[in-house]
Amino acid sequence: MNTSRKITENLFWVGTNDRNLNRFEHIMPIPDGVSYNSYLLLDEKTVLFDTMDASFIDIFLENIEATLNGRNLDYTIIQHVEPDHVAALPLLLQLHPETTLVCTDKALQIIGQFFPTLDFSKNTKAIITVKDGDTLETGKHHFTFITAPMVHWPEVIVTYESTEKILFSADAFGTFGALHGPLFADQYDFELQYLDEARRYYSNIVGKYGLHVQNLLKKAESADIRMICSLHGPIWRQNLSYILDKYQKWSSYTAEREGVLIVYATMYGHTESVVNLVAGKIADSGVTDISLCNLSKTDYSYAISEAFKYKNIILAAPTYNAGLNPLMENFLNELKNHNLQNRNFAIIENGSWAPTSGKIMLNILEQTKNNSISGKILTVKSALRDEQQADVDEFVHSIINH
Numbered sequence: 001m002n003t004s005r006k007i008t009e010n011l012f013w014v015g016t017n018d019r020n021l022n023r024f025e026h027i028m029p030i031p032d033g034v035s036y037n038s039y040l041l042l043d044e045k046t047v048l049f050d051t052m053d054a055s056f057i058d059i060f061l062e063n064i065e066a067t068l069n070g071r072n073l074d075y076t077i078i079q080h081v082e083p084d085h086v087a088a089l090p091l092l093l094q095l096h097p098e099t100t101l102v103c104t105d106k107a108l109q110i111i112g113q114f115f116p117t118l119d120f121s122k123n124t125k126a127i128i129t130v131k132d133g134d135t136l137e138t139g140k141h142h143f144t145f146i147t148a149p150m151v152h153w154p155e156v157i158v159t160y161e162s163t164e165k166i167l168f169s170a171d172a173f174g175t176f177g178a179l180h181g182p183l184f185a186d187q188y189d190f191e192l193q194y195l196d197e198a199r200r201y202y203s204n205i206v207g208k209y210g211l212h213v214q215n216l217l218k219k220a221e222s223a224d225i226r227m228i229c230s231l232h233g234p235i236w237r238q239n240l241s242y243i244l245d246k247y248q249k250w251s252s253y254t255a256e257r258e259g260v261l262i263v264y265a266t267m268y269g270h271t272e273s274v275v276n277l278v279a280g281k282i283a284d285s286g287v288t289d290i291s292l293c294n295l296s297k298t299d300y301s302y303a304i305s306e307a308f309k310y311k312n313i314i315l316a317a318p319t320y321n322a323g324l325n326p327l328m329e330n331f332l333n334e335l336k337n338h339n340l341q342n343r344n345f346a347i348i349e350n351g352s353w354a355p356t357s358g359k360i361m362l363n364i365l366e367q368t369k370n371n372s373i374s375g376k377i378l379t380v381k382s383a384l385r386d387e388q389q390a391d392v393d394e395f396v397h398s399i400i401n402h
């Protein structure tokens with residue numbers, strides 16, 4: 001069944017929504033699903049932007065055929081070759097060998113790696129490999145290709161169309177969360193319905209490559225952009241400065257909130273008791289913007305996202321096998337891998353006979369860039385003792401007065 005949707009007079013959404021996949025990239029939970037967006041322009045020439053995930057090839061091809069309505073597919077622009085967007089390419093090319101494939105050299109190389117039996121010479125009219133600033137005319141529409149390496153893979157391009165002033169942004173400005181009917185961000189309460197998932201998507205998917213996202217934002221600065229069509233989530237056509245500002249903050253590792261995030265792991269609740277005590281004392285001091293994330297229950301990707309949001313981060317974890325609780329170790333290694341910077345950390349460790357988790361947390365943090373550590377490690381031996389109240393007060397004072 002044709003499920004394509006009209007965006008503007010000549011532009012159509014031919015994507016799908018996935019509410020069945022449990023984990024994006026089989027790593028991050030996506031309880032609200034995800035959309036795989038693909039766009040088809042009907043100009044004097046027809047132009048497709050990206051293909052589809054393997055799970056939805058049939059419906060995608062139906063959307064293409066219904067929208068083309070008997071016309072040839074003149075150009076297929078591949079902006080990003082991660083399989084959630086490129087899996088349908090071999091079947092598409094079988095159906096439309098008249099198409100000219102447009103992508104970067106790097107994209108062509110990686111497509112060849114994913115599909116070693118794909119014979120481009122049989123299944124395409126031509127291949128155009130593009131570089132930064134190259135252009136394409138399709139009638140009334142004029143496209144400029146902008147290379148965006150590492151947003152999210154090295155082959156990525158985004159594409160600016162100057163007649164309707166649309167930025168086809170590949171993964172950039174995307175979000176987790178399937179579309180619930182409306183196509184446009186202004187038809188939702190974005191802050192309520194998508195912002196947390198947009199941040200979790202950004203921080204976990206492209207958070208590591210802030211510098212590359214900053215480069216893309218600089219390149220896009222001079223363009224008059226009226227619409228952003230990402231490969232995931234709703235299309236932006238109003239209040240674009242809202243999402244651009246979020247990307248500016250996230251990619252420069254600037255905290256959105258000055259409050260306190262407490263990320264913790266707990267085995268029998270003793271570490272969690274200390275966290276509750278600390279959170280209460282922080283609140284009593286007047287700082288009430290506090291977020292708690294229990295790694296023993298919550299997937300690390302949510303904690304990464306919260307860490308991109310908050311300026312001050314308290315880490316609390318038990319010692320385990322003479323090392324660090326593995327949930328906290330994974331989280332901290334991911335935080336390091338995601339390049340989070342400009343944060344102020346404080347550490348609480350627990351250990352019943354030889355507490356070592358604090359030293360290991362400190363060691364991982366010391367391998368990160370531009371982060372500071374407040375005060376001394378607060379050490380708990382099994383459970384907090386009453387006589388440690390002064391130590392807790394000092395610990396809280398150090399983080400809120402940083």
Ligand code: FEO
Pocket residue numbers: 080082084085152153171231232
């Ligand atoms: Fe939506 Fe990097 O793929």
